[in-house]
Amino acid sequence: MAQFRSKLFLPIVGVFLGVFSLMLLLSYAVAYWRVITEVTSDAEQMVNYVEHKLNYAMRNMYKLEQLNYEKCDDKGRAELEQFLLHHFNGGLFFVRSSQEQRFTYCSVVGQIVVAQKDRNFENLILLDEVNRQFPLAVLNYNWREQDSRSLFLGYIGKKSTSAIRITLDDSYAFFDPDCTKCRHVEVRLTNDSLVYVMGEPLVDLVSTVRIESDRYPFYVASQVNRNRILKMMTNNLVFSLPLSFFVSLLCAYLFKLLQRSERTLKQQLKRAIRQRELVAFYQPIMDAATGRIVGAEALVRWVRANGEVIPPVRFIDELERTALINPLTIQMLEQLPEDLEPIFAGDDEFRCSLNLVPEQVEQEDFCCHIEQLATSGFPTHQIALEITERLPLRNLEVANQHLERLKALGVMIELDDAGTGYGGASYLQELNIDILKIDKLFVDTLVLSPNNTPVLDAYIQMAKTLKMEVIAEGVETHEQSLALLARGVHLHQGYYFSKPLPAEEFIQFWLAKQN
DSSP states (O other), X not given: OHHHHHHHHHHHHHHHHHHHHHHHHHHHHHHHHHHHHHHHHHHHHHHHHHHHHHHHHHHHHHHHTTSOOOSXXXXXXXXXXXXXHHOTTSOEEEEEETXXXXXXXXXXXXXXXXXXXXXXXXXXXXXXXXXXXXXXXXXXXXXXXXXXXXXXXXXXXXXXXXXXXXXXXXXXXXXXXXXXXXXXXXXXXXXXXEEEEEEOOOSSEEEEEEEEOSSSSEEEEEXXXXXXXXXXXXXHHHHHSTTHHHHHHHHHHHHHHHHHHHHHHHHHHHHHHHTTOEEEEEEEEEETTTTEEEEEEEEEEEEOTTSOEEOGGGTHHHHHHTTTHHHHHHHHHHHHHHHTHHHHHHOTTOEEEEEEOHHHHHOHHHHHHHHHHHHTTOOGGGEEEEXXXXXXXXXXXXXXXXXXXXXXXXXXEEEEEETSSSOHHHHHHHSOOSEEEEOHHHHHHHHHSTTOXXXXXXXXXXXXXTTOEEEEOOOOSHHHHHHHHHTTOOEEOSTTTOOOBOHHHHHHHHHHXXX
């Protein structure tokens, strides 16, 4: 019996050791993949951020050239100060007329002098080799007897030479401060001039992920550290070592189930769109000062054949990921006049808004489709389209062209989720927005922290300055509504007035408010 147990024990130990070794390799591979994914995401996000900064700086350069600047006196600095006031998200601007000293520039904070060692401009990169008007370089400079170093985009015009200091550390960070010792990201120009560093230098490197910009001559390098991989691997093993083999099998099985579920969900959504199970529910937009319904927002809901209503949180990500959102948006848009026919006919000023994803704003086909609808009598003057800040527009120029074409048809353009995402003030400056929608995040502060609402107040004031309408979303209490009215915001949307309603119920709600 003892001999039998010994013979049985040895194979079990061998199998366990084999499985354990396999799990160690698998755990290391998983940890390595997770770290690679993490640092690749760092680099890609940083590339998008720097490109956004340079895009905005490039557009401001043309405007800066139109300044009535002659020299760095009180008048000249006043011109720069006025320009900065209208382009406060663009960084610090410098100007030198053709008559002024070559390496000395004027700014609202005083004179800036290019350091002696950089006056040969050996590290300068020209963005346009033909006209040679847009140099990009990392330069040392002196301001108030202090030496500094920054990335500059320049413009060599006919009457002056201008530059914008590109700052990358003012409002952007994509990993926690307590992780500066475990992650390291560098931004460099293609001539290897160092632009910006996040995190501390790492030892025992495995590799470096390099993501290059396809628009500008720079790249981002994000380092992969062996210690971080081992730490992640160890943390995983500490909690799963006894059942590592069984858990790995279970995870593999669940992963297959998840993949199958995702494929099934995609097919279900395709069928739901085809069978028109994805329909619009309408949430009213109220004039809280008069109690009148002035509009609505169309929000997608999945209503199955058995009457079950599925909220968007369970399927909206899949719609956007698989691009099924595009045919669904067109379907909902074309359905609006039929759903709300009595309201559209009874109130010519009533507008219904529909959300767009950034890709749709930049798509020529979407814009052309609405133009084609307009030729057949579609009430475009009673439609508003909402673009969100939470996802970035990659090409603001194309987006603005499309929005202008839609506005020519009478379509109103709304900026949704204001203050919560990528666009910031640049969307308000570059896009011809009609209506600013204040996010629920800021509306909640009216009750939770009524004496600390600087962002909300700033956006309300900005909208007034730009002569935009303001709609407050997520209004859930009487106190919030009163606080918004006190700030001059009278258009409210939220559960305090009504939840999103099916078309027939919304029409009844509208009729009740009319009487």
